[in-house]
Amino acid sequence: xxxxxxxxxxxxxxxxxxxxxxxxxxxxxxxxxxxxxxxxxxxxxxxxxxxxxxxxxxxxxxxxxxxxxxxxxxxxxxxxxxxxxxxxxxxxxxxxxxxxxxxxxxxxxxxxxxxxxxxxxxxxxxxxxxxxxxxxxxxxxxxxxxxxxxxxxxxxxxxxxxxxxxxxxxxxxxxxxxxxxxxxxxxxxxxxxxxxxxxxxxxxxxxxxxxxxxxxxxxxxxxxxxxxxxxxxxxxxxxxxxxxxxxxxxxxxxxxxxxxxxxxxxxxxxxxxxxxx
Numbered sequence: 001x002x003x004x005x006x007x008x009x010x011x012x013x014x015x016x017x018x019x020x021x022x023x024x025x026x027x028x029x030x031x032x033x034x035x036x037x038x039x040x041x042x043x044x045x046x047x048x049x050x051x052x053x054x055x056x057x058x059x060x061x062x063x064x065x066x067x068x069x070x071x072x073x074x075x076x077x078x079x080x081x082x083x084x085x086x087x088x089x090x091x092x093x094x095x096x097x098x099x100x101x102x103x104x105x106x107x108x109x110x111x112x113x114x115x116x117x118x119x120x121x122x123x124x125x126x127x128x129x130x131x132x133x134x135x136x137x138x139x140x141x142x143x144x145x146x147x148x149x150x151x152x153x154x155x156x157x158x159x160x161x162x163x164x165x166x167x168x169x170x171x172x173x174x175x176x177x178x179x180x181x182x183x184x185x186x187x188x189x190x191x192x193x194x195x196x197x198x199x200x201x202x203x204x205x206x207x208x209x210x211x212x213x214x215x216x217x218x219x220x221x222x223x224x225x226x227x228x229x230x231x232x233x234x235x236x237x238x239x240x241x242x243x244x245x246x247x248x249x250x251x252x253x254x255x256x257x258x259x260x261x262x263x264x265x266x267x268x269x270x271x272x273x274x275x276x277x
Contacts, residue, residue: 003027011036058083059129061153061273062092063144064100068136070144070155071099074129074273075115082124083150091118095128105133129276134269141167145174151275152178157268158254163261169253176243176250177272183235185270190232202227238267 003026011022011033022036029035059076060083075092082088095111098104104111111128119126132155136142140159146152154174158166184190202224206212212223233239233249242253258265 070134143170155271160265161263182237
């Protein structure tokens with residue numbers, strides 16, 4: 001039967017498949033658009049399945065605050081070209097829509113199904129890698145930040161005040177977290193296994209240092225303790241020198257901000273997403 005160009009065009013717009021693929025599918029389906037669409041989806045799904053083992057090192061991080069909740073989603077794909085695709089960006093926003101509408105707090109099947117539809121159309125491996133939803137307490141502020149390349153996203157909550165100055169400080173903390181990507185938030189978060197590993201590394205370095213290894217054991221113990229303390233201050237957010245005042249730690253700046261607004265401030269939930277990490 002004769003396949004109209006308008007039917008091919010309509011099928012292409014609906015599925016994103018190539019013109020020749022659409023015409024071939026309509027031929028196979030004897031002009032039945034629904035059947036042709038099904039055939040294209042089957043072929044598309046097969047193409048996606050074949051790419052399932054392909055690395056998804058690119059992607060985009062999406063954040064939105066709605067009422068007392070803030071959601072952040074990391075969506076990955078294979079190429080930077082797709083990450084900048086308007087359909088991919090629109091899908092990220094739709095994933096946030098459904099997260100708030102359904103009250104989801106983790107990646108659900110509905111998220112994956114929505115993504116699969118686009119992956120089928122574009123024929124590139126994609127995934128909703130992770131999702132978090134942060135609840136903002138009544139006497140608290142939340143700030144968010146997504147870096148210009150959309151590969152780093154941060155949510156910071158500070159409890160104790162809703163003052164605009166606290167909101168600004170929370171935003172500055174987002175900038176700090178995005179810039180320094182600390183491994184831990186505070187020292188109590190650091191597992192003993194991590195400290196043990198760093199201790200062994202520093203001991204090995206000291207054993208190779210001629211000036212250090214000849215010193216008395218108590219002196220070496222003091223040097224080792226100092227190295228561990230310095231390292232933890234470098235990898236823990238609250239002990240790092242603040243991005244906008246490198247003479248004071250984040251903890252000190254938090255206390256100063258609290259004094260300025262007349263409130264005892266504490267950090268609430270902090271979420272840092274770095275694409276692929």
